[in-house]
Amino acid sequence: MGRDTPYLPDEIIQEILKRLPVRSLIRLQCVCKYWKNLIKSPSPSFIDENLRHQNPSLLLWQRDIFGPLRSQFRRSGPLLLRSIDSEMHIGKVQSPPLLSPWWNVCIVGSCNGLVCVGINESNMSAFLVWNPATGDARRIPRTKSYELDVWDCSGFGFSTIANDYKIVQVYDEDAKARISSIEVYSLNTGSWKEIELGPIKDAIPYGESITFNGCIFWEGIKVEEEEEGDDDYLIVSFDIAKEVFTFIPGLREVGNIQLTVYNDKLAILSMTLQNYLHINLWVFEEGLGSSTGRWIPMKKYIGFPHLDTFRIPITIWRNNEIVCTTLQADESRIRFFTKEGETFTIPGYYVNVFNHVESLVPVGISHC
Amino acid sequence: MSSSVEAITVLSSDGDEFKITVSAAKLSKPLNWMLEDVCFSDDCDEVPTIEVNSKTLVKVIEYCEKHAPRANSGASDSDAEELKKWDIEFMKMDVKDILFHILMAANYLHMEGLYDLACQTAADLMKGMTVSQIRKIFHIKNDFSSEEQEQLRRQHPGCSFD
Numbered sequence: 359m360g361r362d363t364p365y366l367p368d369e370i371i372q373e374i375l376k377r378l379p380v381r382s383l384i385r386l387q388c389v390c391k392y393w394k395n396l397i398k399s400p401s402p403s404f405i406d407e408n409l410r411h412q413n414p415s416l417l418l419w420q421r422d423i424f425g426p427l428r429s430q431f432r433r434s435g436p437l438l439l440r441s442i443d444s445e446m447h448i449g450k451v452q453s454p455p456l457l458s459p460w461w462n463v464c465i466v467g468s469c470n471g472l473v474c475v476g477i478n479e480s481n482m483s484a485f486l487v488w489n490p491a492t493g494d495a496r497r498i499p500r501t502k503s504y505e506l507d508v509w510d511c512s513g514f515g516f517s518t519i520a521n522d523y524k525i526v527q528v529y530d531e532d533a534k535a536r537i538s539s540i541e542v543y544s545l546n547t548g549s550w551k552e553i554e555l556g557p558i559k560d561a562i563p564y565g566e567s568i569t570f571n572g573c574i575f576w577e578g579i580k581v582e583e584e585e586e587g588d589d590d591y592l593i594v595s596f597d598i599a600k601e602v603f604t605f606i607p608g609l610r611e612v613g614n615i616q617l618t619v620y621n622d623k624l625a626i627l628s629m630t631l632q633n634y635l636h637i638n639l640w641v642f643e644e645g646l647g648s649s650t651g652r653w654i655p656m657k658k659y660i661g662f663p664h665l666d667t668f669r670i671p672i673t674i675w676r677n678n679e680i681v682c683t684t685l686q687a688d689e690s691r692i693r694f695f696t697k698e699g700e701t702f703t704i705p706g707y708y709v710n711v712f713n714h715v716e717s718l719v720p721v722g723i724s725h726c
Numbered sequence: 727m728s729s730s731v732e733a734i735t736v737l738s739s740d741g742d743e744f745k746i747t748v749s750a751a752k753l754s755k756p757l758n759w760m761l762e763d764v765c766f767s768d769d770c771d772e773v774p775t776i777e778v779n780s781k782t783l784v785k786v787i788e789y790c791e792k793h794a795p796r797a798n799s800g801a802s803d804s805d806a807e808e809l810k811k812w813d814i815e816f817m818k819m820d821v822k823d824i825l826f827h828i829l830m831a832a833n834y835l836h837m838e839g840l841y842d843l844a845c846q847t848a849a850d851l852m853k854g855m856t857v858s859q860i861r862k863i864f865h866i867k868n869d870f871s872s873e874e875q876e877q878l879r880r881q882h883p884g885c886s887f888d
Contacts, residue, residue: 361863364826365824365865369833370833371864372853373841374829374845374847374848377848378853384882384884384885385884385885385886386857386871386881388857388875388878388887389857389866390870391874393866394878493882563860
């Protein structure tokens with residue numbers, strides 16, 4: 359740009375800065391005090407508009423191969439993260455403060471740039487809400503005793519209606535594989551509160567959750583007093599604003615199932631054992647009125663004979679690229695592929711991969 | 727305004743005359759208001775001035791003329807795709823020198839599309855710039871004390887003040 363650039367009014371400078379990646383903004387705090395203030399103490403509208411301009415990224419959770427895999431349902435271990443941006447640049451993620459590097463943790467979820475980490479140490483039972491881009495973190499202790507070894511269910515998400523981020527923790531205090539209580543933490547109020555079990559008393563949500571559109575979803579099973587029937591598999595949904603649980607029918611397909619989001623809809627990536635080369639993408643169409651809705655097959659990702667490996671789908675990103683892991687006798691990889699074929703591959707052992715987006719969302723107060 | 731008028735004449739801040747079609751001028755709210763208020767028929771001798779320099783106004787009018795058909799009639803996806811490619815070309819080198827002027831003009835003329843495009847172009851350029859390069863084009867002085875610089879460096883080890 360030329361030497362004689364005009365002086366831009368603050369209004370225009372802010373408009374430009376909103377369109378920069380968070381990573382660049384962190385660097386540009388050094389320009390002057392005014393810019394530092396804009397970036398370090400951003401206005402709610404600046405945070406929101408900046409978030410809308412960010413490209414999606416992924417967090418890759420590296421496996422500490424010497425560490426134990428403690429939970430049956432949720433993957434856990436020390437927090438070693440790398441990130442991959444939409445241009446497929448891989449970077450190291452600085453570890454959060456308030457967390458010892460050897461602590462056993464699980465990742466509860468990632469939402470609008472905030473990552474919720476569950477800490478399950480004998481002397482530290484807490485959550486960490488952490489913004490990896492700004493480096494800020496807040497530790498939130500659990501209120502009750504908690505045993506990871508039984509089964510584990512927690513979730514983290516945002517609701518525009520409530521304008522709040524919440525953590526949900528499901529407790530099984532008697533270790534009876536029955537929910538005994540549920541607590542919800544609000545980032546706005548900074549406190550836990552116990553909520554009514556409602557319909558969830560007859561079901562057990564488990565494993566990793568996903569969140570979008572103001573809801574958190576888990577896979578779950580129905581608990582019957584009698585013999586277990588056929589219809590025991592379902593999806594549990596939690597409305598973050600209303601703080602109520604509802605059920606969505608499960609997808610009756612044998613094999614590996616992974617919840618994900620596709621085109622702003624709840625989706626499932628499935629793989630049958632009979633035909634493990636193929637991965638199917640299903641999308642849940644909400645029913646009208648009182649009907650429950652149903653699963654619609656969207657796409658089939660056909661396997662490629664030259665990549666004849668066992669692929670476990672993890673997630674979908676940039677709207678058409680499947681991320682999966684493959685494990686062969688001597689090596690493990692994260693693979694990316696579209697319907698046309700493989701697009702990218704990362705060697706190494708990974709615990710899990712999470713959809714993420716960088717943001718300036720603070721870990722304390724709400725951003726609206 | 728007479729409906730027979732297809733193009734109007736405007737003056738740049740440098741005093742040069744420019745023609746802009748009515749449909750293109752409609753992309754700007756203030757110009758649109760002017761069209762409604764001022765007489766633009768041939769025998770009208772009043773030529774409105776736009777507070778934008780000639781070099782910038784040429785580019786702004788070029789953008790308006792290109793986008794006018796789509797803005798007025800709606801467009802198919804393929805047109806939108808073509809226009810997107812055109813925007814990228816439009817924002818390349820020849821505009822860089824006057825990008826900030828275009829930003830000011832788009833803001834002043836209330837042209838949302840051009841303003842958004844110019845802001846994004848500026849943001850993309852800044853990604854590859856050093857902090858001191860950015861200070862220079864924005865005419866900003868480093869007003870941090872050495873203690874404050876040290877503190878920021880500690881919080882964000884990757885940060886550089888140069």
